Amino acid sequence: MASVGELVNVTRRYAPVRFWLVRLASVATLALFLYFLQAVLVPALPTPYDARLISLALLFASLAVSLNLINGITGQFSIGHAAFFLIGAYGSARLTLSYFETQPLVPGIWLFVVAILGGLMAAVAGFIVGLPSLRLRGDYLAIVTLGFGEIARIFVINQTGRGSSVAGLDLGGSFGLPDIPLMTDVWHFALLLIFTVLVSRNMLQTSHGLAFLSVREDELAAEATGVNTTKTKVTAFVLGAALAGIAGAFFAHFEGFITPQHFDMNASFIILTMVVVGGTGSITGAALAGIALKLLEEALRKLPEISAIDLIAYLVAAAGLLLLMTALRRNRPARRSTPWLVLLCAVALAAGVGAVVKGLSLGGGVVGAFMITSGGLAVASVLGGLAFGFAKSPDDPFRVPLKALGYTGCIGMLFAAYLVWNVEASVVIRAGIGLILVGAAASLLGYPAGRASMIPFGMLVAGFLGVVILQPVVGAVLHSIPFVESNLKETMYSPSNLRMAVFAVSLVIVMLVRPQGLMGHHEFSWSFLGKSMGMKTKETAIHS
Amino acid sequence: MSLLTLDRLTIRFGGLVAVNDVSFSVAEGDLFGLIGPNGAGKTTCFNMITGVYRPTSGDVLFDGSSIVGLRPSRICARGVARTFQNIRLFSALSVLENVVIGAFLRHVSTLAEAIALLPRALKETDEQVIQAMEILHTFGLAEYADARAADLPYGVQRRLEIARALATRPRLLLLDEPAAGLNPQESVSLVNLIRRLRDEFGQTVLLIEHDMKVVMNICERIVVLDHGSVIAEGAPEQIRNDPKVIEAYLGEPV
Numbered sequence: 141m142a143s144v145g146e147l148v149n150v151t152r153r154y155a156p157v158r159f160w161l162v163r164l165a166s167v168a169t170l171a172l173f174l175y176f177l178q179a180v181l182v183p184a185l186p187t188p189y190d191a192r193l194i195s196l197a198l199l200f201a202s203l204a205v206s207l208n209l210i211n212g213i214t215g216q217f218s219i220g221h222a223a224f225f226l227i228g229a230y231g232s233a234r235l236t237l238s239y240f241e242t243q244p245l246v247p248g249i250w251l252f253v254v255a256i257l258g259g260l261m262a263a264v265a266g267f268i269v270g271l272p273s274l275r276l277r278g279d280y281l282a283i284v285t286l287g288f289g290e291i292a293r294i295f296v297i298n299q300t301g302r303g304s305s306v307a308g309l310d311l312g313g314s315f316g317l318p319d320i321p322l323m324t325d326v327w328h329f330a331l332l333l334i335f336t337v338l339v340s341r342n343m344l345q346t347s348h349g350l351a352f353l354s355v356r357e358d359e360l361a362a363e364a365t366g367v368n369t370t371k372t373k374v375t376a377f378v379l380g381a382a383l384a385g386i387a388g389a390f391f392a393h394f395e396g397f398i399t400p401q402h403f404d405m406n407a408s409f410i411i412l413t414m415v416v417v418g419g420t421g422s423i424t425g426a427a428l429a430g431i432a433l434k435l436l437e438e439a440l441r442k443l444p445e446i447s448a449i450d451l452i453a454y455l456v457a458a459a460g461l462l463l464l465m466t467a468l469r470r471n472r473p474a475r476r477s478t479p480w481l482v483l484l485c486a487v488a489l490a491a492g493v494g495a496v497v498k499g500l501s502l503g504g505g506v507v508g509a510f511m512i513t514s515g516g517l518a519v520a521s522v523l524g525g526l527a528f529g530f531a532k533s534p535d536d537p538f539r540v541p542l543k544a545l546g547y548t549g550c551i552g553m554l555f556a557a558y559l560v561w562n563v564e565a566s567v568v569i570r571a572g573i574g575l576i577l578v579g580a581a582a583s584l585l586g587y588p589a590g591r592a593s594m595i596p597f598g599m600l601v602a603g604f605l606g607v608v609i610l611q612p613v614v615g616a617v618l619h620s621i622p623f624v625e626s627n628l629k630e631t632m633y634s635p636s637n638l639r640m641a642v643f644a645v646s647l648v649i650v651m652l653v654r655p656q657g658l659m660g661h662h663e664f665s666w667s668f669l670g671k672s673m674g675m676k677t678k679e680t681a682i683h684s
Numbered sequence: 685m686s687l688l689t690l691d692r693l694t695i696r697f698g699g700l701v702a703v704n705d706v707s708f709s710v711a712e713g714d715l716f717g718l719i720g721p722n723g724a725g726k727t728t729c730f731n732m733i734t735g736v737y738r739p740t741s742g743d744v745l746f747d748g749s750s751i752v753g754l755r756p757s758r759i760c761a762r763g764v765a766r767t768f769q770n771i772r773l774f775s776a777l778s779v780l781e782n783v784v785i786g787a788f789l790r791h792v793s794t795l796a797e798a799i800a801l802l803p804r805a806l807k808e809t810d811e812q813v814i815q816a817m818e819i820l821h822t823f824g825l826a827e828y829a830d831a832r833a834a835d836l837p838y839g840v841q842r843r844l845e846i847a848r849a850l851a852t853r854p855r856l857l858l859l860d861e862p863a864a865g866l867n868p869q870e871s872v873s874l875v876n877l878i879r880r881l882r883d884e885f886g887q888t889v890l891l892i893e894h895d896m897k898v899v900m901n902i903c904e905r906i907v908v909l910d911h912g913s914v915i916a917e918g919a920p921e922q923i924r925n926d927p928k929v930i931e932a933y934l935g936e937p938v
Contacts, residue, residue, distance in 0.1 A: 154803040339799050346809040347788040348798040350777070354785045357774035364734060364768075366760035366789030366852050375795065421776075661776060 170334065178327040186567055191326055193438055193568040198329035199391055201430030202336040204414035205423055206383035209340050211412070212421035213349070214376035215356025216273050217282045220289030221411045224381040226403035227265050228258035228388025230296060230311055233320045233398060240321060251323040255389040262385025263378045265292070270377030274370055277359075289408050296400045316399030317392075324394035332390055333427065336383045340423045341663075352376060356421070410437075417650055419657030424664035429657070432572070436646065439569045440639035448631040449624065453615035454607065461606045481538035484602040485522050488545055491605035492518030510559060514552045518605060521548040539595060542602070546584070546594035549601030553581040687712045687888055688733070688764075688856055693742035695732060702728045704912040705742070710856065710905075715882055716890045717903030719923075721933050724909040726892045727769055730858050734766050735759045747855070761789055765854035767845040769861050769892075775834035779825055779844055782833050783816035784809075786851025816851055823847045823877070839870040843877070850881070857881070859891040863898045875901050896934070900924065908933060 185191050207221045232254035240250060265288075272284045301310025311317060343349035354362035355372050363369045392398050414433050418425030464483070495515025502508035525541030532540065557577035561570050584590040584597060618624050635642055650658070686709035693706045703725040710716045718726050731737040733744055735756040743750050751759050765786075774782050791812075793805040820826045823843050828836060833844060842862060849857055862878070863871045875898055881887040893899045899906065900920045908916040908923060910932040916923055923929055930936060 154807055156803070159803055342799050342801045343795070345801060346793075346798040346805045347784050347791065347812050348793075348795050348805070350781055350785050351788055353777055353781075354774050357776055358772045360736070361768065361772035361774065362785070363756040364736075364760060364766055364772075365786050365848060366757050366765075367785065368755070368757045370755070 204430035208426040210380040220285035222407035223292035224384035228385030232258035232389035258389035263382035266381025270374035419659035422659035425659030457610035491609035542598035546598035720909035763855035765849035766858035787812040
């Protein structure tokens with residue numbers, strides 16, 4: 141808690157020379173970072189597809205953050221965000237197609253000019269959509285914004301430049317606008333995301349941001365406390381729309397070809413999903429969820445084919461173990477859980493032995509080495525843990541092997557990260573999944589709060605091992621059933637065909653596990669990181 | 685000279701006349717009570733004074749000029765702050781942030797300055813935080829500064845709501861049933877707090893209350909409403925013995 145005296149001292153920070161030097165330094169750092177990104181990192185990427193992935197991830201993260209300003213911070217439920225994105229994209233693209241050839245500006249500057257103009261057009265639309273928010277709340281406002289999103293898209297479909305087009309404006313109709321000169325690079329999207337985050341974040345550093353939050357919390361009370369809620373709500377819509385419009389302009393000059401399908405309801409819903417999954421109101425949550433979901437969506441394009449019987453076997457094994465884990469959880473406080481723990485440990489042991497045997501049969505190679513090592517570790521941890529557990533506490537000796545298994549699982553995650561790195565996929569996706577695995581392992585191993593959750597994590601690892609070892613058994617049983625064998629023998633299943641279903645299922649799981657979203661109401665910051673790891677940090681006075 | 689004057693204030697909701705021809709004035713420095721049975725129109729009066737409802741006829745004069753038709757935030761800026769019958773805090777925000785929002789209305793920096801994090805916006809926020817901390821100290825809420833408003837005990841939430849209203853530096857404070865749901869000790873400390881506000885800071889207070897101990901203890905003038913009309917006005921002793929008030933509201937002493 142900040143004391144008054146402390147805060148009085150704080151005001152001295154704004155001595156002009158020091159203030160502007162610090163500001164200059166941060167802008168220089170930003171410029172340096174963008175230069176490094178564009179001149180060093182991007183050329184090092186193996187394929188253009190990787191650069192595209194990064195760009196799209198950053199783009200959608202910025203869209204999510206700009207929607208978060210309306211939805212999360214000001215609490216105005218808007219589900220037509222793609223419309224502002226569309227207006228920015230079509231507005232800037234039309235300007236470029238009509239005037240770029242005949243004007244003197246170089247592409248690098250022209251892009252910023254049309255981006256700002258696109259942002260302004262979207263801002264005007266945001267103002268118009270913001271007006272109903274003065275009277276409507278919640279679901280009613282949602283329907284109005286949804287309708288606006290559709291109107292914008294259908295308007296574009298009708299603008300073919302002929303017939304019923306308004307003012308003869310040619311937006312390409314349903315075929316879209318082709319041949320937009322490409323001007324946007326990865327660093328533009330990085331700058332866009334940083335700018336979008338800064339708008340929300342800086343606002344919340346001051347009491348102006350609190351005014352927006354107060355509208356979300358209680359409109360009547362906010363108005364009675366002197367906050368002009370009308371102005372605040374419309375401002376939120378205008379700002380969010382303008383940022384989405386700038387994103388649209390960058391997108392149009394990145395893709396080179398835009399059609400109304402880019403901006404349909406799906407796009408709106410994906411952006412909304414990113415906000416909700418990230419934790420409504422959390423800026424960094426929206427940004428992280430935006431990046432993660434876009435990459436997940438792309439990663440699911442390249443899933444390997446699997447035979448239908450194998451897949452069913454996996455599902456059955458997983459479902460069986462899930463039931464077992466549920467039973468285990470329910471019994472946790474009682475000693476009665478011991479038989480289940482015996483079973484889990486037995487499964488883990490068997491899986492460990494199985495993994496070693498399989499690894500040996502594979503001979504050399506990364507996968508074989510991984511199976512031998514992790515299997516050996518599992519066996520060693522269960523046996524060693526059991527021995528140690530019996531020596532230490534004869535009452536409940538199975539806690540120790542589960543904990544040991546948890547540690548093994550962490551090491552396994554590091555191995556898995558290494559394996560992922562060798563998988564045939566985009567470097568961006570491999571790096572992303574690898575980072576998540578390494579980060580999860582590090583946070584489990586490295587911090588008190590993580591180590592405290594080793595027993596549930598050990599159960600999880602045992603569960604995974606159980607699925608691996610049960611799957612061939614279930615598969616063999618399924619193969620021996622004539623009906624299944626004759627009908628499904630040849631059927632191959634490619635999960636990529638159903639990637640949106642897989643995507644949706646993973647969202648369902650995320651929301652079930654963490655209903656408040658990844659970040660909840662929190663922001664990702666160094667102090668948050670410290671706090672979540674159980675370290676004591678200084679509290680900040682203003683919302684952060 | 686009176687700070688607030690209600691001049692033949694009337695509001696109709698469809699066929700229902702919720703407040704009918706109500707007139708009274710609150711002078712600067714008054715501790716003024718508004719009582720009456722449930723449904724008498726007390727909160728409706730508050731809502732008309734603070735601009736939530738627009739009266740069908742009549743006028744509300746604040747400091748000599750009409751405030752009818754202004755939006756609630758403007759009226760608050762003129763110097764009328766209020767609390768609510770059912771507590772309305774910004775529940776997900778911290779105690780300090782709740783009060784800072786009260787102080788926000790005097791801001792001079794623009795949103796653009798805030799987004800650019802220019803010194804004026806930052807300094808202003810720091811000043812508002814300091815003002816808010818001072819109020820929290822006055823209200824004995826400083827220890828809760830970083831707690832979420834929704835996590836506070838009920839009595840503390842009531843105090844916080846008053847603190848937030850005072851952060852707007854009102855000339856007139858409207859309290860809608862401040863003692864509702866408080867235990868006897870909390871009521872007593874509330875009475876002391878309201879007294880202190882008047883005696884130390886010269887705060888004018890208009891309050892609605894059902895707890896007669898609180899009303900008779902602090903109010904110097906009382907208006908009684910029944911079915912939307914004023915049935916009595918005067919000092920507490922007069923009100924206590926007024927036969928019309930006894931019949932409509934207080935009941936026979938047992």
